[in-house]
Amino acid sequence: MSQLNAHNLTLAYENALIIExxxxxxxxxxxxxxxxxxxxxxxxxxRGISRLLKPRGGNVLLESQDIWKLPTxxxxxxxxxxxxxxxxxxxxxxxxxxxxxxxxxxxxxxxWSPEDERITHEALEITNVTEFADRPVDTLSGxxxxxxxxxxxxxxxxxxxxxxxPTTFLDLAYQIEVLDLLHELNVERGKTxxxxxxxxxxxxxxxxxxxxxxxxxxxxxxxxxxVVTENLVREVFGIDCKIIPDPVTNTPxxxxxxxxxxxxxxxxxxxxxxxxxxxxx
Amino acid sequence: xxxxxELKSTWITIRPRWLSFRLDKRVPKIxxxxxxxxxxxxxxxxSYGEYDISPYEVVRTILNINQDHPDYANYKLVxxxxxxxxxxxxFLVGAALATSGTLMQGITRxxxxxxxxxxxxxxxxxxxxxxxxxxxxxPIGVLPWAAxxxxxxxxLAIYTLAWKGGKSTPxxxxxxxxxxxxxxxxxxxxxxxxxxxNDVQQAYVWLSGSVYGRNWEHVKALGSWMVVFIxxxxxxxxxxxxxxxxxxxxxxxxxxxxxxxxxxxxxxxALAAAxxxxxxxxxxxxxxxxxxxxxxxGPLHEGLLPVxxxxxxxxxxxxxxxxxxxxxxxxxxxxxxxxxxxxxxxLYLFYRNRxxx
Numbered sequence: 001m002s003q004l005n006a007h008n009l010t011l012a013y014e015n016a017l018i019i020e021x022x023x024x025x026x027x028x029x030x031x032x033x034x035x036x037x038x039x040x041x042x043x044x045x046x047r048g049i050s051r052l053l054k055p056r057g058g059n060v061l062l063e064s065q066d067i068w069k070l071p072t073x074x075x076x077x078x079x080x081x082x083x084x085x086x087x088x089x090x091x092x093x094x095x096x097x098x099x100x101x102x103x104x105x106x107x108x109x110x111x112w113s114p115e116d117e118r119i120t121h122e123a124l125e126i127t128n129v130t131e132f133a134d135r136p137v138d139t140l141s142g143x144x145x146x147x148x149x150x151x152x153x154x155x156x157x158x159x160x161x162x163x164x165x166p167t168t169f170l171d172l173a174y175q176i177e178v179l180d181l182l183h184e185l186n187v188e189r190g191k192t193x194x195x196x197x198x199x200x201x202x203x204x205x206x207x208x209x210x211x212x213x214x215x216x217x218x219x220x221x222x223x224x225x226x227v228v229t230e231n232l233v234r235e236v237f238g239i240d241c242k243i244i245p246d247p248v249t250n251t252p253x254x255x256x257x258x259x260x261x262x263x264x265x266x267x268x269x270x271x272x273x274x275x276x277x278x279x280x281x
Numbered sequence: 282x283x284x285x286x287e288l289k290s291t292w293i294t295i296r297p298r299w300l301s302f303r304l305d306k307r308v309p310k311i312x313x314x315x316x317x318x319x320x321x322x323x324x325x326x327x328s329y330g331e332y333d334i335s336p337y338e339v340v341r342t343i344l345n346i347n348q349d350h351p352d353y354a355n356y357k358l359v360x361x362x363x364x365x366x367x368x369x370x371x372f373l374v375g376a377a378l379a380t381s382g383t384l385m386q387g388i389t390r391x392x393x394x395x396x397x398x399x400x401x402x403x404x405x406x407x408x409x410x411x412x413x414x415x416x417x418x419x420p421i422g423v424l425p426w427a428a429x430x431x432x433x434x435x436x437l438a439i440y441t442l443a444w445k446g447g448k449s450t451p452x453x454x455x456x457x458x459x460x461x462x463x464x465x466x467x468x469x470x471x472x473x474x475x476x477x478x479n480d481v482q483q484a485y486v487w488l489s490g491s492v493y494g495r496n497w498e499h500v501k502a503l504g505s506w507m508v509v510f511i512x513x514x515x516x517x518x519x520x521x522x523x524x525x526x527x528x529x530x531x532x533x534x535x536x537x538x539x540x541x542x543x544x545x546x547x548x549x550x551a552l553a554a555a556x557x558x559x560x561x562x563x564x565x566x567x568x569x570x571x572x573x574x575x576x577x578x579g580p581l582h583e584g585l586l587p588v589x590x591x592x593x594x595x596x597x598x599x600x601x602x603x604x605x606x607x608x609x610x611x612x613x614x615x616x617x618x619x620x621x622x623x624x625x626x627x628l629y630l631f632y633r634n635r636x637x638x
Binding site: 050051052071072073074075076077080081082083086087088089090091092093095096097100101103104106108109110111112113114116117134153156 | 300
């Protein structure tokens with residue numbers, strides 16, 4: 001039995017129905033990636049299972065308890081959320097930000113226990129931001145900033161962490177840095193991680209479990225190497241592609257066909273087991 | 282390890298057995314400095330006036346240890362009955378407005394928000410002008426209550442109008458607040474246009490904000506509100522910090538966002554309305570004090586709220602002294618002085634920001 005799952009989940013904004021009657025099970029202790037085209041409902045789904053959006057029907061269960069019936073702080077101790085593109089108040093230092101992750105563990109009398117201090121320091125260490133702990137968040141680079149926010153979510157000390165497009169707006173190097181960190185948290189700390197990802201190839205590389213969504217429905221789910229096929233990509237993203245093994249991780253690598261520079265491309269075969277390097281003129 | 286050491290150095294941690302608390306190291310020092318400054322300004326402010334008293338005698342009169350002085354009776358009257366209450370009131374009004382402004386800026390995550398954002402000044406002004414210009418001949422004691430009711434009703438109307446789909450976003454509050462404030466301002470102007478000239482002049486003095494002629498009754502009235510709402514604001518400092526990270530993050534951390542925002546807004550409005558009720562609509566304190574306090578002690582509200590309150594109080598005591606001194610023997614209403622200090626400060630801020638980007 002998985003910790004986090006949804007039954008007959010229906011999510012809607014005002015009068016736009018986004019997801020209807022979905023059944024969802026998030027595997028424990030794994031990295032799950034939600035992928036799909038813009039507007040498919042992947043972010044809405046993440047909001048639905050993190051209590052940011054109240055379901056119109058059905059329910060979301062955490063260890064068989066409806067998340068809407070748990071006290072808010074109780075839920076926050078077990079499930080952390082990092083929304084897309086969070087903004088810290090001007091002048092807030094990394095240390096101050098990360099310490100705020102302890103909010104659900106605090107009370108009026110216990111505002112800064114030794115445990116709060118220990119876990120905050122640990123979160124700073126793990127995410128490798130201790131050296132800029134005293135700098136304001138708004139002076140950091142994109143990658144450092146995102147690591148600081150992940151540290152805050154980590155200080156929350158929940159088993160499950162949900163992230164909405166944690167790599168959006170970041171340079172490629174920072175994207176890899178953030179994904180590597182999440183991978184480390186999963187492997188070394190046993191965190192269950194659920195994230196919405198834009199880049200299908202990154203999802204294939206980093207996720208143990210992939211959920212492909214189109215039009216508010218789950219189109220396919222499972223281990224990336226079993227799920228990601230040329231057919232699936234055509235169905236879900238509406239593009240033709242070749243799938244080759246990732247030369248580094250051996251996970252599926254999706255190469256869209258598209259129209260650009262086709263004259264110069266030399267594709268070996270339509271099955272696409274390997275591709276020759278494309279030379280720049 | 283060096284980094285770890287650095288971490289601890291910015292906070293003071295207080296941990297008796299069943300309690301734990303932390304505070305930015307800068308807070309106590311700055312609080313003491315502001316209090317010292319306030320006390321010095323207060324002594325000079327009491328000493329200055331048509332009937333001069335030396336600062337030394339002022340301190341002795343406040344402490345009541347100069348009963349053998351030949352002028353004791355006069356000193357006592359001037360200090361305890363005339364000057365001290367208005368200066369104490371100025372301090373309380375400044376502290377209330379600064380706290381209210383800090384809360385409003387925290388709730389809306391907008392550094393340009395002020396205590397009057399959701400209609401407190403528009404509502405109070407309309408009510409006061411209506412009483413002064415059109416009802417007339419009412420006992421002066423009615424004015425604060427009318428202003429308070431006007432402020433409260435307007436704030437309630439704006440909060441209700443901004444409520445949509447089970448929540449009130451900061452941007453809706455700001456936009457509806459601006460719209461309703463303009464409407465109320467227009468109605469107030471119309472009332473002033475058609476009023477009797479003497480009444481209108483009296484109304485203008487109230488509108489610009491003043492602590493002239495206030496006594497211990499006013500201090501008690503405002504003080505009794507502050508005794509409740511200032512500690513309430515301080516107790517919600519952590520919630521306000523969490524709210525500052527954005528609605529989604531705050532919910533993720535287990536904060537009941539709508540409930541806390543409503544509660545904080547109520548406190549902010551109550552403080553601003555109480556201040557406006559006794560002293561009229563004094564501008565800029567609620568905007569400038571939180572700004573400067575933030576630069577002194579950073580954005581965490583455990584330190585920001587008290588420092589901002591003290592700074593707002595000190596600023597208004599100083600502004601009141603300047604108002605009494607600048608065009609003596611006449612007096613500038615304190616609200617005019619704060620505007621004259623506040624407006625250039627904001628121009629400077631904008632100028633600095635523009636050059637940074």
